[in-house]
Amino acid sequence: MTDMTTTYVDLAPSRAEKFRQRVLPMILFALALAVIPLFGPSRSTLTLLNHMGINIVFALSFNMLLGRAGMLSFGHAVYLGLGGYFCVHVMNWIAADTGIWGAVPIFTMPAFGFGAGALAGAVIGWPSCRRAGTPFAMISLGVAELVAAAGFMFDSLFGGEMGISADRMGGPEFLGLSLGPLNEVYWYIAFWTFVGVVGTYAFTRTPLGKLSEATRDNPERVEFVGYNPQRVRYLVFIFAGAFAGMAGGMSAVQDEIFTPENLSLVPSGAILIAAYVGGIRYFTGPIMGAIVMTYMGSNLSDYTAGWLLYLGLMFVGVVMFVPDGIAGVVYGTWDVLRSGRLNEVAAGWAIRLLGLALMAVSTITLVEVAFRWSDGYGEVFEPFGLELAHGSPLTWVVIVLPFVIGALLLRRVARSESEVTS
């Protein structure tokens, strides 16, 4: 019999569903964080992992703006930078043991960064959130340049060109972590990355978080259900600043230095790219983007001089062909697998994959040959023992042929798919 006390249809997902969709991923994430050290990562891996953690929180905070609230910021690094700077100062106060500071564990830095980022967001957001869309984007660009320029002028706050350094081994130990060796810093970063992920996710579940999405979709209508869109944007902006500041606090401990460049357009642009490549429409998109881009940014350069070019190509490719980013691809694939439609699309996918691989082969060859030619050291690109000098016809065959075949394959799939849907 139906439960007579329920007078309405319960639309909310069931308990089990909630657990599966919300709690379980978090547990798995925490588990992953906890398991990683068991593999005995090398120091360079640890550095990489730590930077990934920082960038995950940073990218998530950025996406609170772009993906969730539809606010394109070109200056989000300002908040990471200001939060980080504040933490570096706090770390120096701790080291100097002035006042009560001596009792503060370095472990708590991200909390300070959170506060400083929120404050910065509150101050800077006040004028800039009065506009949306392109004016907002332009203001954020101006603010970033302004703050970065100011960074070079106020030496006592920002340390000029040199920036400000600190030592993470001061203050009382927390949880038995001296934070000296990198593997201890890993635990610190892992802890705060988890806090950051849970925090930004929780935010999406609050009324304000939902309203920020509504404001993105239709700011006008929001006004007619009782909200001031400027106010919504402003509050979201403060939170985005706060989480960016938190990432700054994580970075202050990991890198122990902040310089005015941390405030500039360059890191702001990088996080924009990371979030977008990851997929701004999904909560997990920026996480994936941060992981992939951090990995590529730090390791690709070991393999090839053309790594920036590859990053650029990848970004442009994503913008043009995969607007939903890595997460879009991952979820799309997952949906297909789960609904058991794999055999329907398998052929198309295989061809597409083949086409992409062929085009990648030719692009990589072109880039590698070009970079070696440009270096002028007379080095020759020799993949799999194949000698591809820039002058040899074989090289051009390897560049042109796969590209053409790949492009044709991709076009064929695209065409046959559009026929199916129409």
Added chain:
Amino acid sequence: METVVFAVLNGVIYGLLLFMLSSGLTLIFSMMGVLNFAHASFYMLGAYFAYTLMEGSNFWIALFIAPVLVGLAGMVVERYGLRKVHARGHVAELLFTFGLAYLIDEVVKIFWGRTAVNYKVPELLDFPLFTLYGAQYPAYRIFILLVAILMLVALWYLLRRTRAGLIIQAALTHPHMVGHLGHNVPMIFMMVFGAGCALAGLAGVIGGNYFITDPAMAVQMGPIVFVVVVVGGLGSLEGAFIAAMIIGLLQTSAVSINASLADIFGFLGLAGTSEVGGITIASMAPMLPFLLLVVVLMVRPTGLMGDREV
């Protein structure tokens, strides 16, 4: 006195260069609504193309060919890139050009190396035109002045006085209607983008040897070009001109001023020994344009001369 004269002279030249650079962006931005982040990259391409062309020919040939080449590059970008993302709105377009800027930077590094190339002022113009207060004034700067003015007039004529200009303007607000009247709007957009890029290329040809031609030139000029266009007001050539002038004069004269904040605000009790008081006006020069940008956008979101919000 001499400080003022020099500040004005240099400010005007710098302003004109900025105008040349931003006129192309104004064109693109106002006609197509595309915030072209790669605009300064096309400026850079102009300089490099001219440098390469000059090796085989001379400056005057480069002056004409290089912008055309840059324009063609722009058209290719529009046709095979921008047009594809156009349907997904301005943010996608903007991100596309953002990525494009990265790509052009890298490609330039492949072809021309990571350090500056020796792109020189043509010998014909490499002489001091006159001497003022003991300093010589190079003829090339007057040449810049002339080209910039020529460009301003030509652009203004094109936009306001020809049917092509009318079509372009109509296509911005009513692209479909213009299409129904039998005009090829995608083609027009491609031409506009190409023309805008060609203008940036021209600025590169002229600015590359006045300043320095290196792979960082795009990144350094990029943000300031936006400032000019946005401060001037969307779609307003006159606005871009005025904004470029203001910024040129502001930045150059700031450098020439010896005062510090304490000298100016001293009466407010700001001590020269304090950090804020010790900041010189000259050292604030790089941040002035951005201050202007933020203030203008907040007070007048349409920009100085614009009639639309950015």
Added chain:
Amino acid sequence: MSNEALQLIDLKKSFGPAKIIQGVNLQVAKGERHAIIGPNGAGKSTLFNLISGRFLPTSGEIWLNGDKISGKKPFEINRMGLSRSFQVSNIFTNMTVRENVRCGVLYSMGYGYSFWRNIGNLREVSEKTAAILEDVGLIDKAHLPATLLPYADQRTLEIAITIAGGAEVILLDEPTAGMSHSETDRAVALIEKASQGKTLLIVEHDMGVVFNLADRISVLVYGEIIATGTPEEIRGDPKVREAYLGEEVEEGVPA
């Protein structure tokens, strides 16, 4: 006086030189269902925009339940108990139907800009949302993204968002535009139910709907109200026949 839910006093609005609303005076009593009709471009939507705070009047005053609302922002007016729908569907396209309605519910239930509560745990909000979805008949589509709704359902959702906040005064701009006969009937039933005990101001071109629903009708022509009255009075008013209904009479008589 306080019996007036809505009162417009010599309201004027110009866009540049164009005088769109030229001195409108109108009183709508509490609980009344009032329709506004008039030719295209007469200024009906503009009038709604003025009342709901989307545009600022050039001159004149608007009073809601004894409070002056002209000059206030839309969200302030909404919080004072006035809600409106749009002629062109104006919904949150990337959210699900349920989320759309929930956005309409939240503020009125006191969860303004709250960022310390989990929205899923707000029991009253969920209940109210479900109740509204039930009422408007969208409950089966609650988890669909709003973009995927058929046109008529989008119009229904538009109404659902409008009534979700529980406002006392409701403005509907051509709620049935583009709906088929049966859809229109359903919509009218819905509007009837939702405006029970509330004040309703509605713009419609569908005379069937208007005469069916309205207690009183005002006719707006070129920014002026040329007549106000009961449906019968309006039907019989020669001025109205000439300016608006006239064609209907003419219709069917081939020239």
Added chain:
Amino acid sequence: MLAIRDLHAYYGKSHVLHGVNMEIMPGEVIALLGRNGVGRSTTAKAIMGEVSPIGSIRFKGQEISGLANHKIARLGLGYVPESRDIFPAMTVRQNLLLGIKDMRRPGKWNIQQMLDMFPNLARRADNPAGVLSGGEKQMLTMCRTLMGDPDLIIIDEPTEGLAPLIVQQVGDMIAEIAKAGVSILLVEQKLSIALRIADRVYVMGHGEIVYGGTPDDFATRDDIRKEWLEV
């Protein structure tokens, strides 16, 4: 001249046209009637390539569905949309100038003729089009379209929102154009006008053509009018 077979159209997921069939002969004036929202404007838009059409649209024997809108226009199809879309910042004269497709090949109409035909416009020739009254705007749009020398003009709701007097004028003008040998597809609601100038009448309901015939025949079909036109 124009032959439409099984035309479908969608706005996003919503299916608006469910297989429209119609034909227009050279020199004919056709009125397309129907209630609000049945898809008449959509039909016009589908023909002009504004919404993507599925099905066949042949103009002068050539398939035009899927062509870019300027190509359709250049084949000789003129379009006066519901929204009119004059260029408000430009003068009346400039608006007319933009109607010319190719400056090197002038059509049979020129600007002076247009101004002669409509003294109202002549008086305003150098004013920005934005200040024109609704009726004048309607005239301007039609003249602008004529400048492109079309063989068939599709006019969507030319009399919508116009005062009765102006409705009359616009009606006369359409008749004038038809006399010059241009075919016209008139999307209208006002029966009086439609029946006065049309050679044939189509009635649309729910995205399909539900009736086609001459005005005289239509006058006898009360059933059609009751079911598909009246409210």
Added chain:
Amino acid sequence: DTIKMAFIDPLSGAMASSGEPALQSFMLAAEHINANGGVNGDDIEIVGYDNKVSPKESLVQLQKAIDSGARYIIQGNGSSVASAIIEAVNKHNARNPGEEVIFFNYAAVTPAFTNEACSFWHFRFDAHTDMKMNAITDWVAKRDDIKKVYIIGQDYVHGEAVAAAAVSQLKEKRPDIEIVGNELHPLAKVKDFTPYVQKIISSGADAVITGNWGQDMTLLVKAAADAGQKIPYLTFYGGSNGAVAALGEGAVDTLYQVSEGVTNLEASDEQYAMIEEYKERFPQYDYYYDRAFTTLQMFDAAAEKAGSVEPIAVANAMEGLEVDAAYGPATMRAEDHQLQQNLFVTTVAKDVKYGVDNTDLGWRLVDGGKISAEAASTPTTCQMERPE
């Protein structure tokens, strides 16, 4: 085995014209050492890391370098970077005993690094600002026609140190000289120095002192040349790529620099051969970083003396070590790890053995321009902490 040395400096961007030739110099020096049997039999491998003159980026690269097994770090372009690296190396060595790394600084000349901020892990192979400024101010002191001096520099520690040294030394040596301008401009950001040059002109200066380097040096003299200015420019780095070419003939007797050597000095045949080999290998640049060769020469000698390539052993062996460098003896002072070597004041002249920037202009010693190592030396305040 190979000994990995990480070279962390700008290899792209405005300052790459400073970093690239240095990297090439170190590579060439390493090749020669390897060809002569290596360091205790091991080869040196120099790996370049691009830091874009950013301290933070440098630390990222440093971490990568250390992770990849480099125990020797080479850097020079920018005292702001050097300062960050010194601190990071100190921390690293404290936290990772047994994995110490050593920092060879070949160009960051802020005096503090071998004074109050000195470190056992840091060795400097270039004369520091106070030493170089001594040479400059000595020269100025002798020129009675110089009454007004303008100081211009880059806005960071190095520029500040140069300005401070110039002011205090001029005051001491020529109290009558008026300092008519003391200006700092942003590092590596100025594209057109015309306004600055115009300021110098209107100040009526008789000489300019600058510590500028890289693009900031080149563009400064280019603007001066454009304005037709002809007063002495007394520089640390007039030898920056392109500066002489920018001035052309105008550089003669206007551009001066103080350095540990220039190609036209009297030298051994091997040195001339090295200069020519460098030019042939890297035609874009000129032989400039002599101290790169000295650095590796000294490392080689120290490793041999220690019988090990372990950093601590090498560091200990290096203290007090003396080698015969191309332009005179060079000694690593044990108290502060500051190399003591001859300094030379040079100017641009026409008839020289080696031109620079592909012109026939090159650097020539001015009269009395050689300052011996002892004369160039300044005392140190360094209190060095050494590992036990």
